[in-house]
Amino acid sequence: MKNSKKEKRHHYNSKEEFYHLDERMQLALDANRDVVWDWDLINNELYVSQKWKDVIGHDESKTPYKIEIWKKHLHPEDARRVLDDISKNIRGESEYIDNIHRLRDKDGKWLWIHMRGKTYFDEQGRAVRATGTHRNVTEIKELALKNLHQEQIINQIHESVIATDLKGYITDWNRGSEMMLGYSRDEIVGEHISSIYPQKDRELFTESIANLMQGRKVEVEIHLRSKSGEVIDVELSLSLLLDERGKALKIIGSSHDITDRKRVHENLLKQQKELKYQAHHDILTGLPNRILFYKRLKKSLQKADMQNKKTALLFLDLDRFKEINDLYGHDIGDCVLKSISQRLLENLRKEDMLARIAGDEFIIILEDIRETQEVFYVAQKILKTFEQPLIIKGICFDISMSIGISIYPDNAKNSDCLIKAADEAMYRAKREGRGNFQFHSFMIESFI
Numbered sequence: 001m002k003n004s005k006k007e008k009r010h011h012y013n014s015k016e017e018f019y020h021l022d023e024r025m026q027l028a029l030d031a032n033r034d035v036v037w038d039w040d041l042i043n044n045e046l047y048v049s050q051k052w053k054d055v056i057g058h059d060e061s062k063t064p065y066k067i068e069i070w071k072k073h074l075h076p077e078d079a080r081r082v083l084d085d086i087s088k089n090i091r092g093e094s095e096y097i098d099n100i101h102r103l104r105d106k107d108g109k110w111l112w113i114h115m116r117g118k119t120y121f122d123e124q125g126r127a128v129r130a131t132g133t134h135r136n137v138t139e140i141k142e143l144a145l146k147n148l149h150q151e152q153i154i155n156q157i158h159e160s161v162i163a164t165d166l167k168g169y170i171t172d173w174n175r176g177s178e179m180m181l182g183y184s185r186d187e188i189v190g191e192h193i194s195s196i197y198p199q200k201d202r203e204l205f206t207e208s209i210a211n212l213m214q215g216r217k218v219e220v221e222i223h224l225r226s227k228s229g230e231v232i233d234v235e236l237s238l239s240l241l242l243d244e245r246g247k248a249l250k251i252i253g254s255s256h257d258i259t260d261r262k263r264v265h266e267n268l269l270k271q272q273k274e275l276k277y278q279a280h281h282d283i284l285t286g287l288p289n290r291i292l293f294y295k296r297l298k299k300s301l302q303k304a305d306m307q308n309k310k311t312a313l314l315f316l317d318l319d320r321f322k323e324i325n326d327l328y329g330h331d332i333g334d335c336v337l338k339s340i341s342q343r344l345l346e347n348l349r350k351e352d353m354l355a356r357i358a359g360d361e362f363i364i365i366l367e368d369i370r371e372t373q374e375v376f377y378v379a380q381k382i383l384k385t386f387e388q389p390l391i392i393k394g395i396c397f398d399i400s401m402s403i404g405i406s407i408y409p410d411n412a413k414n415s416d417c418l419i420k421a422a423d424e425a426m427y428r429a430k431r432e433g434r435g436n437f438q439f440h441s442f443m444i445e446s447f448i
Contacts, residue, residue, distance in 0.1 A: 034133035037117070039067065041090065041127050046070060048134075055113075055136045057106030075102035075110060082115070089119045090127045097132060112138045160224075160234070160255040163241065166248060168193045168209075180234075180257055182227030193253075198225050209251065212238045224255060233259045282356040284334055285341040293355035293363060297415045300353075300367050301408055310369040314379060315404040315422035316344075319434040321360040328395065335392045340399060347378075347385050363422070372407060372439075379403050379437040402429035403437035411440040 036049040046067045056073065074082060078101035088094045097117035102110045117132020160180045163172035169192055173185045181188075181196060188196075197205050201223045208218045218238040223231050234255040241250040280292035288296065297313075304311045318340070325333040337360065344354050344362065353365040366375060382403065390397045404426025412418035421440040429438040 034135050036133055037131065039130045041119075041129055052134070055105070055111065055134065056103060070103075073103045073105075075104070078102050086117075086130070089117070090130065092119070092121070092127070097130070100137065111136055112141045160253075160257075162193070162253045162255070163250045164193045164253070165250060168251075171250060177255075180226070180232065180255070181224060187227075196224050196226075198223050198231055208236070208238055212240060212251065213248070221258070232257055233262050285338055285356050287341055287362075288353060288355040290355070290357045293353070293357060293365075294415065296353050296355075297365055297418075300365050301415060301418075303367065304408055307368070309367075310372070310410065311408040311418075312364075312366040312369050312372075312375040312378075313406045313408075313418055313422040314364040314366065314375070314382075314437075315406075315419070315426040316362040316364065316382075316401050317403075317426055317430070318360040319400045319402055319430075324397065332392060332395065336390060336397060336399070339390050339392060340386075343385055343390075344382065347381055363419075369407070372410075375405055375407065375439075379405060383435065383437065400435035402426055402434050404429055404440070405437060406440040 035052045035055055037052075038047040039045070040047075044067060071079070071083075082099055082101045085094075085099045086097055089097045095118070097115060097119075100112060100114050103113050105111055114135040114137045115132065116135075117130055119127050120129045120131070122128045160177040161172075161174045162170060162177055164170050170189050173183070173188050177188075178184055183196075194202055194205075204220065204222055208220055208222075212218045218236075220236050222234060222236050224234050225231055235258050237254045239252045239254075240248045241252055243249050280289060280295075281287065282289045297311075300311045303309075321333070321336075324336055337356075341354070341356065341362070344364070348354060348364065351367055355363050355365075357363055364378075366378060369375060383401070386399045386401065390399055404422045404424065406412060406418050406421035406425060408418050411421045425438045425440040429436050432438065
């Protein structure tokens with residue numbers, strides 16, 4: 001759905017204002033690892049900060065840096081994707097420039113660069129400037145490759161191999177075991193194998209021996225305890241050493257340290273979970289974002305069809321929120337948005353969904369609606385809640401909002417049309433004087 005609100009763009013009233021750089025911002029940029037770039041789209045001139053020569057080996061004090069030079073540095077496999085990303089932003093088709101690509105330095109080495117940026121427009125809507133940062137992420141890439149190589153090396157070195165008699169007393173202890181567990185061969189041979197297993201794993205080890213003696217293959221994940229007391233995750237394989245007549249003489253245990261691999265795997269799962277959360281939630285409020293909202297709305301409409309019920313959308317837009325940002329700054333504005341989010345959540349059911357889809361725009365999905373009057377009461381409750389002012393850092397804010405409501409399937413047969421209907425109703429609420437709610441197709445007086 002295209003939001004009927006016009007896209008917000010940055011405008012500059014004078015050349016002096018256009019190129020002014022706040023001293024505090026400059027200090028912050030000097031302190032971080034990023035290279036600052038600034039592309040004058042009118043004159044096709046590219047400025048890069050002094051840190052650029054540390055990244056790519058180019059000294060702008062000797063030769064002016066040109067956009068054509070930067071393009072020549074691009075890796076052929078990355079060039080089209082990167083240039084397309086920039087072009088889309090210049091045309092206003094994306095909010096930010098954000099990509100990772102390879103650039104060649106003066107020695108011919110390919111560096112991995114994380115580019116971020118944004119295009120700025122003048123009052124006539126012309127793209128006049130694009131500015132952003134380059135960050136050299138080559139070390140991160142190389143570290144990942146190094147970790148991969150180290151893991152391959154670990155997989156190929158001598159593993160711990162321990163031999164015991166059939167009663168479990170250690171008879172052989174190789175160099176790999178010394179390296180893994182810290183005991184020398186002289187220290188450990190003759191000791192019972194249970195001495196290197198934590199108490200919690202001894203039952204599993206006993207079961208594994210019983211399975212082995214019954215002719216079953218044994219490969220388990222288990223823990224070993226080193227001389228220092230460190231508990232190590234290992235993959236253990238057990239086999240029998242047989243004499244020429246097939247009689248079991250010894251038990252051979254081969255252990256491979258998987259501690260690092262499990263730690264990496266756990267960290268990867270954690271990172272994936274965090275990335276998934278970030279991709280579906282608003283950073284400021286923690287509410288579901290536009291992506292998660294659309295997924296939930298699709299399921300809600302399917303559920304409504306199956307259960308022969310209705311789904312309602314409440315499109316909320318704060319009244320005169322821009323004045324708060326202009327008067328008190330964006331930090332206070334962010335605090336207001338978070339407080340509003342919390343107050344809204346407190347007035348919804350667990351099964352309802354509140355999402356933030358734009359700066360001061362929220363949307364609520366109400367499921368399992370039998371009667372439209374239920375939606376009327378929710379909207380009324382929300383407006384009444386904000387009759388009480390918000391106190392943010394000692395400042396009192398009287399908050400009002402305009403709410404547009406649409407009902408599925410009464411007002412629309414699909415999600416896009418349902419959102420559009422709610423959006424139109426919200427704008428009607430604005431025209432009616434703000435601080436009220438309007439249904440898409442009928443007036444609220446029908447409930448009074």
